[in-house]
Amino acid sequence: MSKQFSGTERYVATDDLKLAVNAAATLARPLLIKGEPGTGKTMLAEEVASALDKPLYQWHIKSTTKAQQGLYEYDAVSRLRDSQLGDPKVQDIGHYIVPGPLWECFAADEQPVLLIDEIDKADIEFPNDLLREIDRMAFDVYETRQTIEARHRPIIIITSNNEKELPDAFLRRCFFHFISFPDRDTMREIVDVHFPDIKKRLLADALDLFFDIRAVPGIRKKPSTSELLDWLKLLLAEDIPPEALHSRGAKDALPPMHGALLKNEQDVHLFERLAFMSRRDSR
Numbered sequence: 670m671s672k673q674f675s676g677t678e679r680y681v682a683t684d685d686l687k688l689a690v691n692a693a694a695t696l697a698r699p700l701l702i703k704g705e706p707g708t709g710k711t712m713l714a715e716e717v718a719s720a721l722d723k724p725l726y727q728w729h730i731k732s733t734t735k736a737q738q739g740l741y742e743y744d745a746v747s748r749l750r751d752s753q754l755g756d757p758k759v760q761d762i763g764h765y766i767v768p769g770p771l772w773e774c775f776a777a778d779e780q781p782v783l784l785i786d787e788i789d790k791a792d793i794e795f796p797n798d799l800l801r802e803i804d805r806m807a808f809d810v811y812e813t814r815q816t817i818e819a820r821h822r823p824i825i826i827i828t829s830n831n832e833k834e835l836p837d838a839f840l841r842r843c844f845f846h847f848i849s850f851p852d853r854d855t856m857r858e859i860v861d862v863h864f865p866d867i868k869k870r871l872l873a874d875a876l877d878l879f880f881d882i883r884a885v886p887g888i889r890k891k892p893s894t895s896e897l898l899d900w901l902k903l904l905l906a907e908d909i910p911p912e913a914l915h916s917r918g919a920k921d922a923l924p925p926m927h928g929a930l931l932k933n934e935q936d937v938h939l940f941e942r943l944a945f946m947s948r949r950d951s952r
Contacts, residue, residue: 672721680709680716681851681858689846690717690826696844699785699803699825701835704848707893710828714784717824724781726823728770730790736798739771739785740808740817762812771802775819783823789832796839803842851894853880863898864905874911875901878924882931887939892930900929 674690676682682690690713693700702710718725728739744765752759768776774783788796802808806819827843829835851859853876860872879900883891892900903909903926913925923940924930931937 674717674720677716677720679862680712681855681862682713682716683849683855686713686846686848689844693826693844694824697822699827699843701827701829701840701843701845702848703829703831703845705850705891705893706830707895708848708850709894710848711784711786714782714786714826714828717826718782721782721824723779723824724777725784726770726774726777726781727784727786729786730788730795732790732792734791734795736795736802737769739769739799740802741769741772741810742767743812766810766812771808772817774823775806775817777821777823780821781823783825785825785827787830788827789829789835793833793836797836800839800842856894856897859894860898860901864901867901867905868911871904871909871911871914872901874914875904878914879930882924882940885939885943888936890932890936892932896930896932900926903929 673687674682674694675687689700689702702713704710714727715725717723743762744767748759748762748765758764770783774781785799803825806822807816809816856876856879857872860867860876864872875897879892879897882888907926909925923937927937927940931940
């Protein structure tokens with residue numbers, strides 16, 4: 670890869686992340702990205718494609734996704750229906766081969782970026798089922814006896830939320846990077862990209878409260894970067910003053926618009942209980 674990834678105007682990438690992207694591209698290995706949900710793993714592929722001016726192909730994995738679907742699918746149902754209707758195109762099975770994301774990526778006229786998103790959602794055998802195709806940069810279409818070869822080796826970015834362990838054989842073929850949760854300075858940079866005109870005091874108080882919530886012992890779902898951005902958007906839309914972020918009484922135990930930060934009733938009750946205990950201890 671001649672051009673190096675150095676982040677974009679709307680995506681704040683740490684030096685370690687830039688190094689990981691460029692190292693994976695140099696080694697021609699998939700980049701496996703892990704990190705908390707909401708830390709920009711999926712967006713990274715979009716920004717790499719944008720920064721390097723390359724086409725992006727996306728394959729979002731579900732619990733029911735099979736590796737074969739990334740290559741192609743044979744639409745036997747449509748062929749049977751057309752056969753019953755006497756359609757002459759049933760003689761060519763190629764009409765019923767539906768290319769998947771890998772096929773489309775392999776056929777690209779220039780080097781593309783391929784996102785395989787949330788690979789850990791699929792069956793444990795799913796990553797191993799892709800090994801041969803990723804190594805060969807080619808696969809066979811058995812119905813038509815074709816071999817589909819990649820015209821250009823793609824930059825492959827694979828994301829995982831660590832829902833399950835990935836096979837060792839798969840990990841050996843990847844360059845790995847864990848996106849650490851942004852520290853306060855990095856978070857301020859991220860916010861500045863999205864809300865350049867936000868008042869400094871509001872941002873400082875919002876960040877204090879945000880990181881305090883994340884640090885609460887026992888919280889089930891720590892608010893993420895994307896949730897902080899949603900919350901700030903609401904604060905700005907409603908013109909909430911910085912003073913409103915400071916708890917003053919029972920009715921103010923929770924921050925304004927807390928539904929953007931706290932996503933289950935257990936965390937809401939925990940925050941209310943801790944606020945109550947704090948007020949009681951201060952009497």
